[in-house]
Amino acid sequence: MSETHVVILAAGKGTRMKSAVPKVLHPVAGAPMIDYVLEAARPLAPATITVVTGHRGDLVRERLAHRRGLRFVTQEPQLGTGHALRQTEPLFAGLAGTLVMLSGDVPLLTAATLARLADTHRSTGAAATVMTAVFENPFGYGRILRENGEIVGIVEERDATDAERRILEVNAGIYAFDLGPLFASLAGVAPANAQGEYYLPDLVGIYRQAGRVVSTVRVENAEEIRGINSRKELAEVSRIVRQQRTDALMAAGVTIEDPATTYVGPEVEIGHDTVLHPCVFLDGRTRIGSDCEIHANVRIVDSTLADGVTVLNFCVITGATVASGARIGPFTHLRPEADVREGAHVGNFVELKKTVLGAGSKANHLAYLGDATIGERVNIGAGTITCNYDGERKHRTVIEDGAFVGSDTTLVAPVTVGKGAYVAAGSAIVNDVPAGSLGIARGVQVNKEGWVEKKKVRKP
Numbered sequence: 240m241s242e243t244h245v246v247i248l249a250a251g252k253g254t255r256m257k258s259a260v261p262k263v264l265h266p267v268a269g270a271p272m273i274d275y276v277l278e279a280a281r282p283l284a285p286a287t288i289t290v291v292t293g294h295r296g297d298l299v300r301e302r303l304a305h306r307r308g309l310r311f312v313t314q315e316p317q318l319g320t321g322h323a324l325r326q327t328e329p330l331f332a333g334l335a336g337t338l339v340m341l342s343g344d345v346p347l348l349t350a351a352t353l354a355r356l357a358d359t360h361r362s363t364g365a366a367a368t369v370m371t372a373v374f375e376n377p378f379g380y381g382r383i384l385r386e387n388g389e390i391v392g393i394v395e396e397r398d399a400t401d402a403e404r405r406i407l408e409v410n411a412g413i414y415a416f417d418l419g420p421l422f423a424s425l426a427g428v429a430p431a432n433a434q435g436e437y438y439l440p441d442l443v444g445i446y447r448q449a450g451r452v453v454s455t456v457r458v459e460n461a462e463e464i465r466g467i468n469s470r471k472e473l474a475e476v477s478r479i480v481r482q483q484r485t486d487a488l489m490a491a492g493v494t495i496e497d498p499a500t501t502y503v504g505p506e507v508e509i510g511h512d513t514v515l516h517p518c519v520f521l522d523g524r525t526r527i528g529s530d531c532e533i534h535a536n537v538r539i540v541d542s543t544l545a546d547g548v549t550v551l552n553f554c555v556i557t558g559a560t561v562a563s564g565a566r567i568g569p570f571t572h573l574r575p576e577a578d579v580r581e582g583a584h585v586g587n588f589v590e591l592k593k594t595v596l597g598a599g600s601k602a603n604h605l606a607y608l609g610d611a612t613i614g615e616r617v618n619i620g621a622g623t624i625t626c627n628y629d630g631e632r633k634h635r636t637v638i639e640d641g642a643f644v645g646s647d648t649t650l651v652a653p654v655t656v657g658k659g660a661y662v663a664a665g666s667a668i669v670n671d672v673p674a675g676s677l678g679i680a681r682g683v684q685v686n687k688e689g690w691v692e693k694k695k696v697r698k699p
């Protein structure tokens with residue numbers, strides 16, 4: 240069997256995006272659109288994958304640097320899709336086989352459809368196989384011209400006659416080519432069109448005139464080949480991807496009250512019987528266990544929640560770990576390396592950073608707990624602050640099991656509150672509080688009896 244090579248065109252400026260960022264790097268539901276194309280190509284097990292870059296190609300290469308085995312070719316200047324493919328010619332000198340060409344801006348394409356393209360191409364022995372789809376509104380796409388049912392050419396929207404614009408079958412911009420005649424024929428493509436560009440689809444007409452076989456494969460679900468040329472299309476395609484994800488999660492046993500307002504990133508995992516209320520945003524490497532309840536307007540990124548966790552409204556959780564049975568929120572901010580253990584409670588306007596909050600401990604209101612190790616069954620009173628930063632360095636606060644920290648306490652780190660110790664409300668604790676003792680560090684109250692009456696007398 241002959242080898243398959245994949246080429247992905249990603250050099251275009253994406254003029255209609257009106258962006259300084261190359262189009263193929265714009266995120267579709269959380270991942271750059273070109274990532275989807277690369278994923279779809281993978282099951283073809285291609286011998287090589289080549290990405291043609293141009294406009295801000297440095298950014299594209301940088302973003303794809305972590306993917307092994309990709310080759311890059313530069314197209315400079317960008318003179319059209321035909322010109323783009325030509326730039327890869329030196330890489331294929333003397334090689335036989337199939338070249339599957341994809342567009343970096345067509346992210347919904349499935350691996351199954353690509354396999355169908357490759358199969359048809361092989362079985363028909365075609366010089367080129369064009370993927371097509373029928374759109375109710377084909378505006379903007381190249382139209383497939385047929386004679387007696389056979390494809391004879393492709394005409395772009397701008398170059399089409401009114402009659403041709405009424406054709407509903409469009410070019411997906413995805414092709415399989417026999418490497419044999421490809422590059423010699425591409426040299427015959429001329430920029431004779433409204434845009435003055437070298438159009439790859441012109442190859443179809445060239446092949447037909449040379450008597451070569453050109454096949455087509457029509458995708459059943461036209462949505463799959465939707466290209467992204469504008470921010471509006473970016474949003475529309477993102478919505479489709481998000482819906483695919485929420486559909487899959489619901490099929491796996493997650494309740495999603497309002498899929499339309501639920502955002503779930505590509506790497507997020509969620510266990511069964513977890514409930515997502517409206518306007519929940521989950522992204523990054525986030526894992527959520529079973530039987531959790533995430534209330535409305537919560538954002539969770541790069542965090543791990545075990546089973547049975549409740550997150551009440553309006554929380555922001557990033558880079559944190561939450562153990563089973565914990566209750567977070569409303570209005571809680573868990574920052575990186577916040578580690579909330581079994582059954583702990585973190586309430587409104589409490590911020591945790593690089594802090595362990597031990598099992599069964601509670602910080603229910605208005606606190607900043609940073610760089611702290613807090614034991615089990617500790618009570619953190621409202622208004623407690625760990626003063627972890629001296630202007631130069633960060634220091635740790637340790638609060639041992641069973642301690643009780645009264646409201647409005649400032650703990651000036653480094654400092655330790657021992658096992659079972661109490662800290663009186665309103666204290667500024669600068670020295671360790673030994674286990675089992677009470678630490679008080681505040682001004683002594685003085686009551687001046689009769690003071691109010693005397694004050695009144697002084698007034699004229």
Ligand code: UD1
Nearest residue numbers: 248249250251317318319320323343380381410411412466
């Ligand atoms: C292209 C097809 C059109 C098809 C549509 C499907 C051409 C001339 N037209 O139109 O028939 O219906 O795709 O989505 O091919 N690119 C380069 N270098 C360039 C120009 C473009 O690498 O010089 C890349 C772009 O980055 C993009 C892809 O090729 O990934 C398609 O280019 P685009 O300008 O979006 O073509 P369309 O107008 O959508």
Ligand code: CA
Nearest residue numbers: 344466467468
């Ligand atoms: Ca396009």
